[in-house]
Amino acid sequence: MSRKYRIVLAGNPNCGKTTIFNCLTGARQHVGNYPGVTVESKTGEFMLGEDEIELIDIPGVYSLSSSSPEEGVAFEELTRPGIDLIMNVIDSSIPQRSLYLSTQLAELHIPMLIVFNMSDEAKKKGLKFDIPKLQSYFGCSIVQTVGSRGDGVDKLKSALAESLLHLEDHDVPKLTYGADVDDAIREIVQWIEPAMTERVRHIPARFFAIKLLEKDTCVMRLPEFQGLDAIIDAQIAHLYARHAIKAETFMADCRYAMISGACRDSISFTQERRREISDKIDAVVTNQWVGLPLFFAVMYLMFWFTFTCAAPMTDGIGALFGWIQSGIESCWPETAMPLFRRLLIEGVIHGVGGVVMFLPNILFLFLAIAFLEDTGYMARAAFVMDGIMRKFDLQGKSFVPLVLGFGCNVPAIMATRSIESERDRRTTILILPLMSCGARLPVYALLIPAFFAVKYQAFMMFLLYAIGVVFAMAAARLLKSTLFKGDGEVYLMELPPYRVPTVKSILLHMWDRGVMYLKKAGTIILGVSVLLFIANNFPEKEKTGISYGTQIEAVKNDASLTPEQQTAKVKDINRRRAEAAEYTVSGRVGKFLEPAFKPIGFDWRSTTAAIGALAAKEIFVSQLGILFAEGEDAADASGDKQESLRMQLRRAYTPLQGFCMMLFCLLSIPCLATLAIIRRELNSWKWMFLEAIGLFALAYVTTLIVYRTGLLLKIGTNYLL
């Protein structure tokens, strides 16, 4: 007979829950070596023999209380009715700390299965477990696994099947806290038992009584337990006055005492613990003097890797698209279905191809980020950067999301959930769009080589990222001293040991990101490119059928004309080309908005590109690609696609204008996906709109100042070599 079971995976942050989740369900959820990678619960399914198992991966927590949003999520999942079993994953290399949560899960009195994960590390440390003894302590099966290698997963499955047979007669023990506290607990239970509704009745009243004595905010907030404050306070006062017991931390004391008792009996060290390599590395990495310079070196390396190492591949993809285009051009005559031919060449190849070209950069950037995440360096970076972050009224925990923001703002904003302080979290979310994300990279990668000589290129790239960071820090300072004023929360962050990342995990992360980027190119960017192509070409002023570029070529090749006549004709065609462009939807919209954008150095074409960039930043590149594809000379088309576009851009804009475009792209309204996630995470439409307006104003004013100053001082008005 097949049945359906609901199982929750619970455990400390960074104990490998998600790895176990991936092992069991075959999913590919992101894992990393720092606390708080999983910020929302995720569900997966797998078959165990005949039975269907629904597995829920929840954010890691140290205890069943709740101070950060992710702990709230965990608490809610664990107290929801209908859970058949809790699979408690622990990092068995630090058993004492990890088993603390187990003692609290036991209080829920739901059948349990404990997974001693990372048992390879425990073994290396010389820890030896008396598993049968531990099993009798916690009244459940214990399985040893190495999630990263998939060791012990089969044993885990069979133990799970076994545990599911004994759901009704499990022996998860009820812990006692000594006669005095137990009296107080019983007293409170009497009061709350009648108040228990259907929603919470599957959990023993005792659990809630303990939580209320601990003054747990999440439980105190439950509607069932309102109006009991006086009774609880009386019990707490009584315990303190009579027995000098501070109820708030007494239970934690008791649990740790119980664990150390259990551990003394059942865990032994087979060898003198050697000082781990991890500590040796950390003596340097988190050193008071060396730590920061080292961090900056790591960041520099990350960007060097992203740009320099990806360059040959980017060129390769560019050449590939150039080759495809010349293939299409040679076998598809211009007179046959000219519109579709142009849609294919201008809209798809120039629009989407221009974006796909930067796939290698994206892959390398995420490879670098995944490496930093999986080794455990991210948590160190937060540690050494905390001091500097505090100068800007932020803190170390804001730091990891900000670095992730260089990859993509969307997951970075989600990662802010590990920040306990609501004020810091809000500030971090609001400044995150200023971190120059991977989608802005194609814009720089296209424009910088177009306007700046090789020797300035690296500096310009650095400058743009730095401007983003500086503005973000200044904005944080401003927000924290005005809207989000107040004391910070308690800071507590675990630094996991360094781990050698598995090649598979890093490549998978990179692969997933790459697929995501290509999907985006194939959906949003393709769709918007086609729309933009239409907007850029319709309504038509005159029916030509043949592109202006071809017409010019024809004139040039016409031997019957004198050079003067040729020049005049070309001039005329170019005039008609410009008129036709301005006659289109894009031209009209751009022309309409041009007065507003002209002061910051934009013409109607870059204005329409900036509008398109609202859907996704890469659209800026696509739109320029589509707009300037039409103006392409036959001579350029044969060569490198990207270079010919850059030539066009160089002719149309000054380096100062080019820089202003990038600056505007960097600072202006983020893409729609980012805005949507900001709305969700701050749970407010108002904040989302304020953010969009604020960033637009910031971008506009900054670009205005830069452009005007540049014009005044004549900086960047000519191409520099």
Add this chain to the structure above:
Amino acid sequence: MSDNKTPAAKGRASACSIPDSAECTLAELPVGGSAVIVSMKPGLRGKKKFADVGLVPGTMLQMEAHAPFGGLLRIRVMDSSLSIHRDDAANIVVRRELP
């Protein structure tokens, strides 16, 4: 200027390096030093949070590192590394252990 400073600095140094089993706050524990938690001062915020990660009276800990620019301390508790803020550490009373 430096002459004025030296005696004061010396005074503070000797005040903290007196008998090795003396009580001091966690914030004063030098890098490399070991200690046992004695008590939490009433001013400590987030008492429960610290208790949850094992910072309860009787727990052994070591000071592993100080972060650049002051703010954070890194301590080893129950075989895991935690970073906490100096201001909070100043509210945790510890007894230094002999090396």
